[in-house]
Amino acid sequence: MSMKAKRMVCLLFVAALGIALIPRPARADSQTVGDFVVTTDSTSGYAYDSSSHTLKFSAAGSYTVSMKTGVTTTQDNIIVDGGSQSNPIEIALNGVNISARDRSSFYMANPSHVRLILAAGTTNSFSNNLGAGITCLSASTLIIEGSGSLKATGPGAGIGGGFDDINETYDSGSGAIHIKGGTIEASSTLHGAGIGGSSAALNCGPVTISGGIVTAYGGTYCPGIGPGVITIPGSGALLPKLPSAAARWPPRAGITARASAAPMSASAPARLWAPSLSAGAG
Numbered sequence: 001m002s003m004k005a006k007r008m009v010c011l012l013f014v015a016a017l018g019i020a021l022i023p024r025p026a027r028a029d030s031q032t033v034g035d036f037v038v039t040t041d042s043t044s045g046y047a048y049d050s051s052s053h054t055l056k057f058s059a060a061g062s063y064t065v066s067m068k069t070g071v072t073t074t075q076d077n078i079i080v081d082g083g084s085q086s087n088p089i090e091i092a093l094n095g096v097n098i099s100a101r102d103r104s105s106f107y108m109a110n111p112s113h114v115r116l117i118l119a120a121g122t123t124n125s126f127s128n129n130l131g132a133g134i135t136c137l138s139a140s141t142l143i144i145e146g147s148g149s150l151k152a153t154g155p156g157a158g159i160g161g162g163f164d165d166i167n168e169t170y171d172s173g174s175g176a177i178h179i180k181g182g183t184i185e186a187s188s189t190l191h192g193a194g195i196g197g198s199s200a201a202l203n204c205g206p207v208t209i210s211g212g213i214v215t216a217y218g219g220t221y222c223p224g225i226g227p228g229v230i231t232i233p234g235s236g237a238l239l240p241k242l243p244s245a246a247a248r249w250p251p252r253a254g255i256t257a258r259a260s261a262a263p264m265s266a267s268a269p270a271r272l273w274a275p276s277l278s279a280g281a282g
Helices: 003-021
Strands: 029-033 036-040 046-049 054-057 062-067 077-080 089-094 097-100 106-108 113-118 123-128 134-136 141-146 149-154 162-164 169-171 176-179 183-188 207-209 213-217 246-249 255-257 275-277
Touching: 036 046, 077 089, 077 097, 113 149, 134 141
Parallel strands: 054 077, 062 089, 077 106, 089 113, 097 123, 106 134, 113 141, 123 149, 141 176, 149 183, 176 207, 183 213
Antiparallel strands: 029 036, 036 062, 046 054, 162 169, 207 255, 213 246, 255 275
8 A cells, every 4th residue: 555545544533433432412312101202312311100100300401292192181290300400301381281189280389490381372271170280399490481382270379289199198389480481370179379389388488470371260268379368357257259360470571479478359350469560570
């Protein structure tokens, strides 16, 4: 072999070695687990328990959840246990519909931090007969965004406080909930706010709405957005049923609903926990 040919072979070898050493982005992996399909490159961040029919996310990462072929609604549920405020667990819902029995459909262990993305053009729903439709307890944070739709219903809050599945106790308070987008309908079928606390909880975290269309229906004696069962000032009596249990929020930046120890006036036209406008709100 001539010297020129040897140099050419050497150059080709070096080039091939360089290409082989270039880092490649991780490929998203799709796995069918129970009635769900999970797509992610963080395959160690979730697990499915076939005995309890529970899909659990425990590590920060980006995950997309959809229903497996042939399944439209399931009694399997989702638990999130982890994340931080600076690095939440990110879950994109791509047409997920859960109707759970004796547990929350979507449960956030306390404290957990979740960014929930509603995929464009999808309809997602969470309902159950115990606790909140989406359980976000007092030390947790939940961000909801995207352009899809979400319906959450439970005897606790629609989204917020309710039964603590893991500790098997009632944690009626709710964490910080921030809705940035999507079409959201949240309702309580018993003693809870549409979004916020349940039962007699007043430790409802801030509910901030900066985008999307949100409709919240409170249960008996409860506001659409805010704490749980509320009373008439100074009397301790339950607030009488009002003409409308709905609180509808059009998109408007900077609107924040906060619960406080002061109950609503009995003459309020609807069970909406009074909003306060943050600085610079339009």
